[in-house]
Structures are given as structure tokens and as C-alpha cells.
Amino acid sequence: MSAVQTGEIITFFILAPLAVIGALGMVLARNAVHSALWLILTMLSLGVFYIVQAGPFIGMVQIIVYTGAIMMLFLFVLMLVGRDASDSVIETLRGQKVVGTLLGVGLAGLMATGIYQATRDYTVVGLEAANKDGNVQGLAKLIFTNYVFAFEVTSALLITAAVGAMILAHQEKSGVKAVGQVAKMRERFLPGNYPGPKPGPGVFATSNSVATPAKLPDGNPSQRSISPILPTRELTAAEKADKPTLTGGA
Amino acid sequence: MMPTLADFGKDVWWIVLIKVLAVFVFLVVMTLFTIWYERRVVARMQVRPGPNRNGPFGLLQSLADGLKLAFKEDIMPLKADKVVFFIAPVISTICAFTAFAIMPFGPIVSLFGQKTPLQLTDIPVAVLLVLACSGLGIYGIVLSGWASGSTYPLLGGLRSSAQMISYEVAMGLSIVAVFMMSGTMSTSEIVKAQAESSQTTVPDVLGGWSFTTPNWYVVLLLPSFIIYAISAVGETNRAPFDLPEAESELVGGFHTEYSSLKFALFFLAEYINMVTVSGLAVTLFFGGWRFPGFGPEHAINQGWLPVLWFTIKLLIALFIFVWLRGTLPRLRYDQFMRFGWKVLIPANLVWIVVLAGIKTSQNTDNLLWAIIPVALLLLGALFWPSKKKAVEVPMEKQVAKRPAGSYPVPPIDLEVPVSPRARRITAEREVV
Incomplete structure (x- = not known):
């Protein structure tokens, strides 16, 4: 009944290798961000497969949801391991790589043969009936009638997981209260604090170094004008001398 | 003839090729035009002429700028991730172009003897395609920020990903109301749904009078449109939401390290995205390519003319983008x-629930009696005062409470003396 069309075959044979390459690249890439990018390739290919196989809604949703999900993965990579993180090639368990590869290939082989055996003499039926009123409408009808309970329970589960993750990850800073703008302003004007901006260093006068202090009206150097992280240095005689404006141009 | 979903997927291959080329050319020309348009409009708002040297009214200015940009030196930063650095602008641009594939330009016309709708293609989930493309397009920005190997682009990229995650949700939810009203996600059918005006009768409880419902969803679904408009500005990284490329905070944001053609691609993608969200707004909320006030069979809505109506609506929407940029300062990130x-x-969710309630009450009689008390109860709960107001201390007491030795503040009843200049101006005005 649903004969495979030429366009579908062409799409499959272009995208299937890409999906496999993406999956392999995701496993083999050293850099965690590159892994995430390979994963996007695989997910996009899967999305197109769904669309080609008369499931446009699930295909689009696959793309939209997985872009957001992989974006989150991307952020986690950035936050947890930093920008330049790469896998180390040192084995923590002896022989782990060989055993892991063997087991992986074995599992893939088992699953592939299993699926192949199960679907070999399969005739696909019921696509027209399922998409009778349109793909989206058919899906909506199923989700909100037969499967409404499973659907709602799944959403509740996801929300619980999200809230739980937030509670576990959120660290309450004990004893430190958030300081509001009003409190900060009051603090600024308390006795012993100078509310104005600090004077700039004396870079415009006799030296162009930010380590040269500005001079106060009485001629003393202003310590406030120098950043505390700068090393102190000995001033030259010219820098120490009063400015011509103070000495009357002499 | 108004196209429906059934009219698509029947084109000959060379018609498809012509349409693809037409969409590509339309977008590139629109980009060149919009850059000029934006510069002229902003200039007008700031009382200066704007570009007016190259070509009539300076129309060729953006072409000249684009050529110059393409011939600039292409710089690859030393610490950049070379492949991703190259891929990022390509992703942005491809997604921007793809999203426009489902934009309806007009009705079914005759093209070299073939009857075909003026739209590249349409699928049952067309609007979702735009969402998917805009979602993928932001990868271009995030990856460019990451791959540049520099601090400011990384910050811009991170901001952009947070912006995507939050404003995509708002945008998607605002479109849900349109789906509920039209019962479809295909753009051509949404345009068709807005062509049909319908008589609506108020329930007998409220008088039983009837009126003609306006066709456009901007009237029927005003809250959705407002939320769509706001999140569209956020999606396209335009002022006042241009945090990923905040030039006064992050130099250029995600594209700080980009130059030459790669930068040009980002530029192109940003303007195409603007055109796309404007086009989507026109399609979803402003009746698409149809001229208002005339039926779908009227000559004004037939043939090639609707392309003009679509473009005019698009330009008005783009003008609002420029207007916002010329008016509003950038928002602070946390705000x-x-x-x-x-x-x-939350506003969007409440609105969707209200809309669902209205639609259900239209289908079922006497449900209004159940809905009104529930709605009143919910409104009451929403506006119920949650806590007592803090007692306000007068300013004099606050000042008196400050510890001794505090920095002096001016007296509260200080009268600022009027400057002599100001007095002169007042005097002159009194004479007139």
C-alpha cells in the first residue's frame, strides 16, 4: 500500500550516512562542544526522516525541542568544564577502551539483527487511516483522548524533575542577604565614607603612568587615586614637584 | 483563487526553481533595501539627512557598503576554533533563508502557463518550520561567540542562548492562539481563515445582539499579537533587546572577531530574520497578502497585485522595528x-486559557453561567492584596535618624534660586 517513493529513497540515502557520521562524531570528538554539534547533525537528520515518513509534526517538534535541549547541553558543557575543555586520552581503568568498544559493537549488532528479524516481512498498514484528518489533528485526538492520562503524568514527571533539579542545584547563601539599591545608597552616605567618585590618577600632569597619584589641593598625593593592586613605586623629582599652576608658573 | 494546503506539491521542477530563486532574490533585495530604509528613517528621526549620495535618494548606498565589506581582509583569530568559526555564520544565514520558504506572497496565478500559488511551499506544520529555523539560527550566534576564542563574543553568545530559551517560549505560545482560532498551522490556510468574516452573536444573557467579527487576528487576538511583537524583537536581537551584540557593553558582542564576508553573512541573517518575523506577523495577524475590506474574489486580491500589498504591509512592520530602535534604550539584562x-x-498562558474558555462557551450553551463565577473568583484571587503596606516614614524623620557625622545633605525644603538666564527667558515670554 504505501509504496516507497524515489524522493524518500534519495533523502534516506543522503541523510542516513550523515546521521551515522553524526552519531560516531559525537562519541569520538575530543571536544565536548564538538560532540554537541555532531549530536545536532544526528537529531536534524532524524527530524527530516520523520517528516519524510509522513509525520511532519513530530519531525518539526523533534527539531525545535532538540535545538533547545542541545543548547542546554552546550551551556552545561560551558559552565561545568569551561571553554577549552577536552577529553583526556588516559585510561582510568585498564583495558576499558577495548572492552567498551567490543561491548558497544556487540550491543549494536544484537539490536540491529533483532530489529531486522522483527521487521523483515512487515507490511506497513494504516498510515492513511491515521492521517485521515491531517497529521496534527490525528495526533492531537490520540493524545487528548486515549493517552491523556499518560500524557499528563509524563508532564507532571518532567515538571517534578525540573523543580527537583532546581532545588538540588540552588545553593542558599547562608547569612548573606541580597543588598538592595536603597540600602546601598544609605551605606554610601554613612559617616566615614566618601560618597563621590574617587579622583583619577595624575596621568595628565607630569607622567602618563596610572601609578602616579593625583595631588590633593594641599599638594599631598591622594592615595585614593591609585588602584590598590598597582605596585607602589618611587616618584621622580619631577613628579614630586608641585605643578606650575600651584607654584604660580615658576 | 485562495490557495489551500491541497494546492501545494504539484509544481513542475522548473517552477520550483523559479520560486526558490525569486524568494532568494526577494530576501537579498529586501536586506539591501531595509538597511537603506533603516538608516534613512533613523536619520529622519534624528533630524539629519542620512545616506543620500549613491544613486537616487542614496538607494545604492547599501550595495556599495556590501561590496566594500566583501573585499575586506578576512581575519581568523589565533585562538579561534577554525571549523566552528566558519560554520557559525553559515548556519545563521541558511536558517534565515529557509524560514522564508513557507511565506505566502499571493493567490494562485498563472506562471508560464502553469497555475501555481505564489508561495514556495506549504506544509501542515508550516509555522513550526519558522520556529525551528529561528531556533537553529541562534546556534549561529552562540557558536560564533564560543568559537571566537575571546571574552566579549563568549558573553554575547551566552546572553543570546539565554535569550533564545526564554523568548522562543513566549513566541511559540503567542502563536498558539492563532492555531486555535484558525484550526491549522499551514500559512496559506491561516491567510484563508482570516479572509472569512463571520457573524458573531453575543449570548442571550448579554442582550443577544450580533456583529460582524473583523477578519484579522490582530483584532481578534490582540494580546497574542502584542506578545508576538515583543518576542519577535527579542528573537531578532534588535533594539531594545539587542543584548547579544550590545556595542556599548560587549564591543560588538558575538560578532566582535568577525570580518569581511563572514560578518556580512551575520548582517544578512539579521536583516532577513527581521523580514521573516515581520512577514510572519503580516501572515498570522494582518490577513497576509490580502487587501483589507475586499472579498477574496475581488480583482484587487487577484493576480500579481497581492505581492504589492504583502510588501507594503511588510515595510510598515519593518518601520516599527526601526522606530523602536530610534526610540528606546537597551534594556538591562536582568530586567x-x-x-x-x-x-x-504567564500573561500568554492566562490568555490561552481565556480563549479556550470563550471558544468552549461558544460551542456549548449555558456554559457561560459556569464560567463567569469561576472567572470572577480567579480575578479576585489574582488581585487580592497579599500583605499590609509598609508604614511610610516622612522624609524629615528619615533624615533625623541618620548617625552623627553623616555626609551633609541639602535641606528638604531647599529652594533652588532661579538662574538669571532663565528669568530673562520667562520675562521675554511674558511680553509675547
């Missing part, structure tokens, strides 16, 4: 996030 999550999304 921006709070606005998205705590205002737009």
Missing part, C-alpha cells in the same frame, strides 16, 4: 529576563 519569564509567558 529583560524577568520581563520574558514573569510577564510575557
Whole structure:
């Protein structure tokens, strides 16, 4: 009944290798961000497969949801391991790589043969009936009638997981209260604090170094004008001398 | 003839090729035009002429700028991730172009003897395609920020990903109301749904009078449109939501390290995205390519003329983008996030529930009696005062409470003396 069309075959044979390459690249890439990018390739290919196989809604949703999900993965990579993180090639368990590869290939082989055996003499039926009123409408009808309970329970589960993750990850800073703008302003004007901006260093006068202090009206150097992280240095005689404006141009 | 979903997928291959080329050319020309348009409009708002040297009214200015940009030196930063650095602008641009594939330009016309709708293609989930493309397009920005190997682009990229995650949700939710009203996600059918005006009768409880419902969803679904408009500005990284490329904070944001053609691609993608969200707004809320006030069979809505109506509507929408940029300062990052999550999304959810209630009450009689008390109860709960107001201390007491030795503040009843110049101006005015 649903004969495979030429366009579908062409799409499959272009995208299937890409999906496999993406999956392999995701496993083999050293850099965690590159892994995430390979994963996007695989997910996009899967999305197109769904669309080609008369499931446009699930295909689009696959793309939209997985872009957001992989974006989150991307952020986690950035936050947890930093920008330049790469896998180390040192084995923590002896022989782990060989055993892991063997087991992986074995599992893939088992699953592939299993699926192949199960679907070999399969005739696909019921696509027209399922998409009778349109793909989206058919899906909506199923989700909100037969499967409404499973659907709602799944959403509740996801929300619980999200809230739980937030509670576990959120660290309450004990004893430190958030300081509001009003409190900060009051603090600024308390006795012993100078509310104005600090004077700039004396870079415009006799030296162009930010380590040269500005001079106060009485001629003393202003310590406030120098950043505390700068090393102190000995001033030259010219820098120490009063400015011509103070000495009357002499 | 108004196209429906059934009219698509029947084109000959060379018709498809012509349409693809037409969409590509339309977008590139629109980009060149919009850059000029934006510069002229902003200039007008700031009382200066704007570009007016190259070509009539300076129309060729953006072409000249584009050529110059393409011939600039292409710089690859030393610490950049070379492949991703190259891929990022390509992703942005491809997604921007793809999203326009489902934009309806007009009705079914005759093209070299073939009857074909003026739209590249349409699928049952067309609007979702735009969402998917805009979602993928932001990868271009995030990856460019990451791959540049420099601090400011990384910050811009991170901001952009947060912006995507929050404003995509608001945008998607605002479109849900349109789907509920039209019962479809295909753009051509949404345009068709807005062509049919319908008589609506108020329930007998409220008088039983009837009126003609306006066709455009901007009238029927005004809250959705407002939320869509706001999140569209956020999606396209335009002022006042241009945090990923905040030039006064992050130099250029995600594209700080980009130059030459790669930068040009980002530029192109940003303007195409603007055109796309404007086109989507026109399609979803402003009746698409149809001229208002005339039936779908009227000559004004037939043939090639609707392309003009679509473009005019598009330019008006783009003008609003430029207007916003010329008027509003950039939002602070935390305010921006709070606005998205705590205002737009909850308001949207409430509106969807209200709309669902209205639609259900239209289908079922006497349900209004059940809905009104529930709605009143919910409104009451929403506006119930939650806590007592803090007692306000007068300013004099606050000042008196300050510890001794505090920095001197001016007296509260200080009268600032009027400057002599100001007095002169007042005097002159009194004479007139």
C-alpha cells in the first residue's frame, strides 16, 4: 500500500550516512562542544526522516525541542568544564577502551539483527487511516483522548524533575542577604565614607603612568587615586614637584 | 483563487526553481533595501539627512557598503576554533533563508502557463518550520561567540542562548492562539481563515445582539499579537533587546572577531530574520497578502497585485522595528529576563486559557453561567492584596535618624534660586 517513493529513497540515502557520521562524531570528538554539534547533525537528520515518513509534526517538534535541549547541553558543557575543555586520552581503568568498544559493537549488532528479524516481512498498514484528518489533528485526538492520562503524568514527571533539579542545584547563601539599591545608597552616605567618585590618577600632569597619584589641593598625593593592586613605586623629582599652576608658573 | 494546503506539491521542477530563486532574490533585495530604509528613517528621526549620495535618494548606498565589506581582509583569530568559526555564520544565514520558504506572497496565478500559488511551499506544520529555523539560527550566534576564542563574543553568545530559551517560549505560545482560532498551522490556510468574516452573536444573557467579527487576528487576538511583537524583537536581537551584540557593553558582542564576508553573512541573517518575523506577523495577524475590506474574489486580491500589498504591509512592520530602535534604550539584562519569564509567558498562558474558555462557551450553551463565577473568583484571587503596606516614614524623620557625622545633605525644603538666564527667558515670554 504505501509504496516507497524515489524522493524518500534519495533523502534516506543522503541523510542516513550523515546521521551515522553524526552519531560516531559525537562519541569520538575530543571536544565536548564538538560532540554537541555532531549530536545536532544526528537529531536534524532524524527530524527530516520523520517528516519524510509522513509525520511532519513530530519531525518539526523533534527539531525545535532538540535545538533547545542541545543548547542546554552546550551551556552545561560551558559552565561545568569551561571553554577549552577536552577529553583526556588516559585510561582510568585498564583495558576499558577495548572492552567498551567490543561491548558497544556487540550491543549494536544484537539490536540491529533483532530489529531486522522483527521487521523483515512487515507490511506497513494504516498510515492513511491515521492521517485521515491531517497529521496534527490525528495526533492531537490520540493524545487528548486515549493517552491523556499518560500524557499528563509524563508532564507532571518532567515538571517534578525540573523543580527537583532546581532545588538540588540552588545553593542558599547562608547569612548573606541580597543588598538592595536603597540600602546601598544609605551605606554610601554613612559617616566615614566618601560618597563621590574617587579622583583619577595624575596621568595628565607630569607622567602618563596610572601609578602616579593625583595631588590633593594641599599638594599631598591622594592615595585614593591609585588602584590598590598597582605596585607602589618611587616618584621622580619631577613628579614630586608641585605643578606650575600651584607654584604660580615658576 | 485562495490557495489551500491541497494546492501545494504539484509544481513542475522548473517552477520550483523559479520560486526558490525569486524568494532568494526577494530576501537579498529586501536586506539591501531595509538597511537603506533603516538608516534613512533613523536619520529622519534624528533630524539629519542620512545616506543620500549613491544613486537616487542614496538607494545604492547599501550595495556599495556590501561590496566594500566583501573585499575586506578576512581575519581568523589565533585562538579561534577554525571549523566552528566558519560554520557559525553559515548556519545563521541558511536558517534565515529557509524560514522564508513557507511565506505566502499571493493567490494562485498563472506562471508560464502553469497555475501555481505564489508561495514556495506549504506544509501542515508550516509555522513550526519558522520556529525551528529561528531556533537553529541562534546556534549561529552562540557558536560564533564560543568559537571566537575571546571574552566579549563568549558573553554575547551566552546572553543570546539565554535569550533564545526564554523568548522562543513566549513566541511559540503567542502563536498558539492563532492555531486555535484558525484550526491549522499551514500559512496559506491561516491567510484563508482570516479572509472569512463571520457573524458573531453575543449570548442571550448579554442582550443577544450580533456583529460582524473583523477578519484579522490582530483584532481578534490582540494580546497574542502584542506578545508576538515583543518576542519577535527579542528573537531578532534588535533594539531594545539587542543584548547579544550590545556595542556599548560587549564591543560588538558575538560578532566582535568577525570580518569581511563572514560578518556580512551575520548582517544578512539579521536583516532577513527581521523580514521573516515581520512577514510572519503580516501572515498570522494582518490577513497576509490580502487587501483589507475586499472579498477574496475581488480583482484587487487577484493576480500579481497581492505581492504589492504583502510588501507594503511588510515595510510598515519593518518601520516599527526601526522606530523602536530610534526610540528606546537597551534594556538591562536582568530586567529583560524577568520581563520574558514573569510577564510575557504567564500573561500568554492566562490568555490561552481565556480563549479556550470563550471558544468552549461558544460551542456549548449555558456554559457561560459556569464560567463567569469561576472567572470572577480567579480575578479576585489574582488581585487580592497579599500583605499590609509598609508604614511610610516622612522624609524629615528619615533624615533625623541618620548617625552623627553623616555626609551633609541639602535641606528638604531647599529652594533652588532661579538662574538669571532663565528669568530673562520667562520675562521675554511674558511680553509675547
